[in-house]
Amino acid sequence: MARAKISLIGGGQIGGVLAQLCALRELGDVVLFDIVEGMPQGKMLDIAEVARIDQFDVELKGTNSYADIAGSDIVIVTAGLPRKPGMSRDDLLGVNAKIMKQVSEGIKEFAPDSFVIIISNPLDAMVTLCQKVTGFPPERIIGQAGVLDSNRFCSFIAWELGVSVRDVNAMVLGGHGDTMVPIIRYANVNGIPVMEQLVRKYGSEAKAEEVMTAMVERTKMAGGEVVKLLGNGSAFYSPASSAITMAEAILRDQKRVLPCCALLTGEFGVNNYYVGVPCVMGAGGIEKIVEFELDDEICQTSSF
Numbered sequence: 001m002a003r004a005k006i007s008l009i010g011g012g013q014i015g016g017v018l019a020q021l022c023a024l025r026e027l028g029d030v031v032l033f034d035i036v037e038g039m040p041q042g043k044m045l046d047i048a049e050v051a052r053i054d055q056f057d058v059e060l061k062g063t064n065s066y067a068d069i070a071g072s073d074i075v076i077v078t079a080g081l082p083r084k085p086g087m088s089r090d091d092l093l094g095v096n097a098k099i100m101k102q103v104s105e106g107i108k109e110f111a112p113d114s115f116v117i118i119i120s121n122p123l124d125a126m127v128t129l130c131q132k133v134t135g136f137p138p139e140r141i142i143g144q145a146g147v148l149d150s151n152r153f154c155s156f157i158a159w160e161l162g163v164s165v166r167d168v169n170a171m172v173l174g175g176h177g178d179t180m181v182p183i184i185r186y187a188n189v190n191g192i193p194v195m196e197q198l199v200r201k202y203g204s205e206a207k208a209e210e211v212m213t214a215m216v217e218r219t220k221m222a223g224g225e226v227v228k229l230l231g232n233g234s235a236f237y238s239p240a241s242s243a244i245t246m247a248e249a250i251l252r253d254q255k256r257v258l259p260c261c262a263l264l265t266g267e268f269g270v271n272n273y274y275v276g277v278p279c280v281m282g283a284g285g286i287e288k289i290v291e292f293e294l295d296d297e298i299c300q301t302s303s304f
């Protein structure tokens, strides 16, 4: 059986890590596209030359030509500028919208049957634009933000409670920005509510709420925290891993339930907007949007 083909548009910080992860997990043959000449070719040669140590058998190609993405099963887009300290994601809109339009036209022409995972910011606007330009069905145009935001929230909970992050389940839904919504009521460690454990740890509901609120706020600002520390550019390991989780769910038909930026057509009472919601991800891309009762109580600590 032929290997899957994954194309990565944007060969910068996230694009490079994506390429390496695709190779390490043998997800398929990988094409790395960028407008900068030589850079994607250099990165792919660099990764390919360690295949013996890392034990993978996939083909890796760097390119400046859209023709090379032909036949892609999945395209992951990171093309566009990252934030600088002090910038909001929305400050990137003007410049990245122009780039996204070009990229979407390239995908439409050369990889018309692909699933597209968008990472570029401002995420919600970029996914919407890509869907409009390509005209691809919504189950094939998906934004990555919720997997990362949720993992950040899970990490903060695990560090606070001193437990393995593998046993923490918590979701962040909504937009990828200040409007993101960490779902507090359902956050749990192997089924045991996080709020209950915080009350036991601190012996008071007020203190538990204070600690949870701090974790929620840190989650919302987590991208900016990394931007500030790096001083130049934004997070790149974590968004790459998050997008690979989504790509793997599609390629291996895993039916994972992942928070993704998906086009809503009536779900949660929302029509025609891309919003972060839990999705069943499998061979059909977004196979189902998982709806559940959503009210203020689920998102606020005081509901406990």
Ligand code: TXD
Pocket (backbone or CB within 6 Å): 009, 010, 011, 012, 013, 014, 015, 033, 034, 035, 036, 078, 079, 080, 081, 082, 083, 092, 096, 099, 102, 103, 118, 119, 120, 121, 122, 123, 144, 145, 148, 176, 223, 233, 234, 235, 236, 239
């Ligand atoms: O979770 C998330 N969704 C995100 C998103 C988390 C962190 C960062 N996120 C955003 O991803 C970030 O705000 C940026 O908009 C993208 C890419 O971040 P990255 O850190 O990889 O940026 P780089 O290193 O600057 O790489 C961008 C590459 C760079 O190599 C440019 O040459 C290339 O994009 N680029 C283009 N590629 C193709 N086509 C065009 N037109 C183009 N223009 C620039």
